[in-house]
């Protein structure tokens with residue numbers, strides 16, 4: 001067991017605090033990872049606000065890269081010294097999703113069995129089974145994905161959650177392909193990554209939609225071909241105008257990366273007939289499906305999909321995306337707005353809330 005510093009959310013809406021945390025030595029199938037960097041994702045803020053569940057206290061942070069420090073018995077996929085990105089999808093290989101060849105839907109993903117605790121023995125709930133705003137964390141070894149150690153940890157660590165979620169929402173869930181049109185509602189870290197994914201996949205038009213002009217200018221740098229400020233214009237009409245030359249009633253794929261009923265409704269109607277909506281933004285439990293006539297769901301056809309973690313398979317996708325980054329074909333550095341310390345997480349939430357950053361990244 002060792003004692004390290006970590007960022008804990010004690011109760012709904014209460015500011016996070018740095019605490020001394022007991023990290024057990026790795027047991028069978030577990031690894032202790034020395035964290036190098038961890039991005040601040042909107043999901044951490046959802047946890048702190050009680051929007052995910054009530055299992056306080058939470059050890060926040062889950063978008064991390066680090067170095068494996070020690071491994072428990074039976075661990076074969078990593079050894080101490082390996083540079084890894086932490087993932088929240090260590091698939092079981094055995095559940096009904098894994099057995100039918102769709103492991104990205106795995107229903108029984110692995111996390112560490114032992115618990116990290118506060119000094120008084122209170123068990124912590126690690127965000128997304130990771131908990132990485134901490135000097136060292138305990139995870140299931142399968143949550144460690146080895147990647148090229150020469151890559152910048154601050155940049156590639158973001159593949160551990162939000163950037164992978166966005167890229168995968170475009171490429172895996174949305175199945176955007178060459179020549180298709182795409183629109184993305186909400187251009188934070190996740191939506192911006194969806195834009196990058198649409199560009200990478202060869203979309204002919206990539207429309208960025210946000211209520212913040214700063215995000216829209218960044219979206220153009222990432223490769224968006226058109227922007228819409230949905231405070232100034234009706235986004236549904238604006239998308240139709242952009243893609244409608246050949247009679248299209250909307251974009252082939254619309255990605256919702258905010259997680260609200262009103263933006264979901266915009267995504268629904270900004271989509272062409274037989275098109276696809278991908279919900280990657282995470283709603284809170286109180287939100288309801290927007291008021292949409294069922295005949296519109298039927299009449300427009302196509303697919304309404306949700307995207308957990310971009311339907312990624314970490315072992316397949318992380319090394320490949322790190323290679324694209326290393327080759328200069330995927331600009332992950334553009335997502336790192338600032339580098340901060342563990343003490344600055346609360347301030348980073350504030351900046352995120354005001355839309356001042358794509359990603360604040362804690363560097364340890």
Ligand SMILES: NC(=O)c1ccc[n+]([C@@H]2O[C@H](COP(=O)([O-])OP(=O)(O)OC[C@H]3O[C@@H](n4cnc5c(N)ncnc54)[C@H](O)[C@@H]3O)[C@@H](O)[C@H]2O)c1
Pocket residue numbers: 041042043046161162165185186187188189190191209210211212215230257258259263279280281282283307308309310352353355357358
């Ligand atoms: N599905 C997944 O696996 C997954 C993974 C990570 C994060 N998420 C979720 O994705 C969402 C986005 O995360 P993020 O880290 O990019 O957050 P963020 O706060 O950085 O970005 C949100 C963006 O949405 C914009 N926005 C807010 N209201 C809007 C509106 N009405 N219309 C248009 N744009 C609006 C904001 O200006 C901002 O640019 C969150 O709900 C987060 O929990 C999902």
Ligand SMILES: [Zn+2]
Pocket residue numbers: 091092093094095096097098099103105106107108109
């Ligand atoms: Zn499984």
Ligand SMILES: [Zn+2]
Pocket residue numbers: 041042043044062063161162
């Ligand atoms: Zn996240």
